[in-house]
Amino acid sequence: MENPDTLSLRTDNLAVGYDKINPPLHQDINVKVKAGEFICLLGPNGAGKSTLIKTLSGFLKPINGSVWYGEDKIEDISEAHRAKKVSVVLTDRVEIQNLTVFELVALGRTPYTGFFGKLQKEDVDKVHKAIEEVGLAGYANKSIDKMSDGERQKAMVAKALVQETPFIILDEPAAFLDLPAKIEIMQLLRRLSHEKKRGILLSTHDLEMALQIADKIWLLAQGRTLQKGIPEDLVLSNDFKCFFEREGIEFDNVTGTFLYHRVERQQITIKGTGLASTWVSRALYRVGFEPVLKECDWQIQVSNTSKKYSIHFKEELLGEYASIEALLEELGKQEALVKNFQ
Amino acid sequence: MQKGETKQRKRSAFILLGISLFVLFVLNISLGSVYIPFQAVVKWMFGFQISNEIWENILMKSRLPQAVTALLAGAGLAAGGLQMQTLFRNPLAGPSILGISSGAGLGVAIVVLLFGAIQGISLAGLGWFGSLTITAAAFLGAIWVLFMVLFLARKLKNNAMLLIVGIMVGYASSAIVGLLQFLSTKEDIQSFVVWGLGSFNNLTWDRHTIFIPMVVIGLVGSLFLIKPLNVLLLGENYAANLGLNIKRSRLSILVITGLLTATITAFCGPVAFLGLAVPHLSKGIFKTADHSVLIPAVMLFGGALALLCHLIARMPGFDGTLPINAVTSLIGAPIVVSVILKRRSLTQ
Structure with a gap:
């Protein structure tokens, strides 16, 4: 891995969308993920979080502008090269019979293995280490179809870790987890980003959690430009209030939670x-x-x-x-x- | 610790499969409607002259090529089936899922039935030339469908759509075949139906000069697909993020499976069931999703099962050979159901 300190993932007047016929969902996006930063992309459902995530991780082509991984422009690099720049955890559910945690995580070594995908001793060590780091020690030979959603999601994080990319992008990694598992995975990701100096970006619609845990927050809502900053600044500048304003719901700047309005109290x-x-x-x-x-x-x-x-x-x-x-x-x-x- | 155990388990499963394959191969050569003493068979296998020229002829010109056919066809169909199941992430996929077998059937139907209807010639009555024509027609039909599928694969991003297209091609082919049958004579329909029942005993050594290399290329090619297949287990998005060139890998998988299916269907007819079932049976035994184990495993297992089916089809006491399709399905379907039931009870 190249020295991650000098690298950042950034966009240059990026416009994202699914095709060039319709107007882009969002445009003029200028954001940056630095090494060791833990960023939450927040927005209501349908805000275009997934589209932005997919564009940043290379699944969708930018409608306009560009995405840079350090010195490399995303369109100019091959799949094999990109696989060493950014790893992903997607919303696609992975349910494969008889695939062990070890085998799943080992697939993260794909960009580094040879023609038949055979693991060297070094790869095996890295896989075991990553399994430990996400808190699945002792699970290496467990079949993933016999694990809980939270455990499986941790295994996917371990897969992203052994891919040894400076950036990890996760699409709603906690969406179908219960609250303790949700908190656990978010804390795990935050810790990994700080300790291992990876730039981690994840999308979520869990605002209260993001406020407490993210280094930076990007706010995305339909028809608005992306707002970014550290959580506290966004609260004080009333950005949260504006972004989540809907009838009957109000973001309370004092408690950092949503208040549910009754008409007359x-x-x-x-x-x-x-x-x-x-x-x-x-x-x-x-x-x-x-x-x-x-x-x-x-x-x-x-x-x-x-x-x-x-x-x-x-x-x-x-x-x-x-x-x-x-x-x-x-x-x-x-x-x-x-x-x-x- | 546990890892060592599973490794041991896999090794013994491989050894067992290898031994069964060998035994079944020898049995296929030794047993048949003409009794040949086992001693003579063994002697012949080790390259010694045996006194009885008729026996030698039977062994060399009938039993050995048939056993080789069964072995390769079984291995090839199973390898193709496994690849389709992984590519489409669908346990019901088999080598015929792309419509290739239907294409072969259409090719045969056009030649057999249309020739009969227009020229008034019954290919069934033409002997050697007739059967070679049928093989060629089946191969052309299969390749035509394969190219169509490949062309569409470049256009369609989604595998599920490709799957649907394959199935639709199958329906369309059957419809045309049905129409042709409606217009044809009894004798021609008979010879088409016979082709459709499948058989491992149509290959002379002459034809093996085409069959063996084609299937071997397909089998070796399958070994080269181990890494992309493993990555594709996670789905196309993850695979792409792990650096896999999706279009190229998909194309390679389709070409290899297409080659195997087209060749085997052309020479043996549409052999049902093996390609769908063997991957499931192998996954049940080896308890892994790793293709570096599964690909060789399905080849051995497929070869062994095809040999077993062929043995049963030629059991002494039957007049001639039973249609191989009847045997593969009758033997195999209960096995698969029992494996699935067993697996269910284990997981619940």
Whole structure:
């Protein structure tokens, strides 16, 4: 591998799309992935993330402008050469009977093996090392059709690692994983990019995760130019807010999460402190109230007794409950009663 | 540790296959409707003169060329089938999936049936010349379809479309064949049907001078495709990212499989089942997806199974030889079903 420090993947007024007849999906894209950078490409479904990913990894030709891998322009290099520049993990599901993790990862050595694809000792060592690095030690002889999605995805990452490319591009690598597996794979990728000085770009629509973990974020939405920067700058410049603005959903710059709007919220007072009252507030927000500190007609008190939660309406105790679930249920009933009464 | 175990397992499976292949080959030469003492057969095999000239003739001119035909046809069809299953990522693919066998059938039908209808000549009655014409027609038909498929392969990006085109070519060919049959005489239809049943006993040494080199080229060519086939397991996108020139690899695979299928179908008729089943059986035994194991394995297995089927087709007691298609399907279908059932119970 060439010295990755001097290399970067960059685009030069790139326009991407599926054909030249229709107007390009996105144009004037000027981005850069440096060695050791972990970048998340964020955008809603249908924003053109996959198209950009496919163009950057060489599956689609640029409609205009160009993609550079270091000194090489993507169109000018052969498949064999490109295989040593960028490796991919795609959304294509790999389900092959009787293929072991070792054999799968070893396919990543393809650009370096000879005519019959026979592995040298050096290749075997690299494959075993990569399997360990992604946390699949001991799985080498396990058949991939008997593994979970998360494990299989790690094996695909190991395949990309042994390909020894300065850049790794992943299309929605966590899309069909459950939350723990999702977090695990994202942390793994981040660690690999920093430790092994690989430039890693992945697309995702999981904004909250990307905010916490990415070195840089590229924002892509239909009909807008690509925005890029470190997560915090993008939050402060309101870019997130603009990109994800839709009816009923708002990005909250304070918490870095999405808020789900109800049209009109009934204000409700929360009395009490500590973790329990925080979660009561969240629960109340979720079901459509607006928790406030000032005094209003409806009040919830959180105390340290066994029946922690109590509802008060105009200073009058309406009931005490052991769980937030019971509280919400009762609150719904009471509120409806009061509304009918009014 | 476990790796050593599987390696050992693969080695013993290869040895077992090799031995079965050899035994079946010898049995094919020793057994037949004319009784020849085993001692004489062995003596003959080691190059000694045997006293009985009739025996020598039977061995040399009938049994040996037939055994060689079965061996090569089985190996070739199995190798082709494996390649199609990997290329199309479809367990139901076989060497005939591209429509090549149908093309061969169409070629034969045109010659046999049309000649009969227009010229009033029955090729069936023409003996040696007739059967060579049939072979040539089958080969031309197969090659024509192969070229069409190759041409389309350059245009179509998607393998699934290629698969559909192959199947459509098959339907179209059958339709034309049906039409020709409708217009033909009984004798001509008979000789077409006989060709369609498949047989390993039509090859004299003269014809082997064409058959052997063509099939051997195909088999050796298959060995050269081990790396691209392995990479294609991951699908075309991953394969392209691993540096594989997809178009060139696909073309090579189609040419090799096409050559094997066209040659074998032309000389032996459309032999069913072997090409589809042997890859599955081999994957079941060797428990691997690695083509550096599977390609040699399917060749040995295909050769052995074809020899076994041919042996059964010529079992003493039958009057003449049974159609090879009937035997391959009857023997093979239950084997495949049992393998699949066994594999299911293992995975669940």
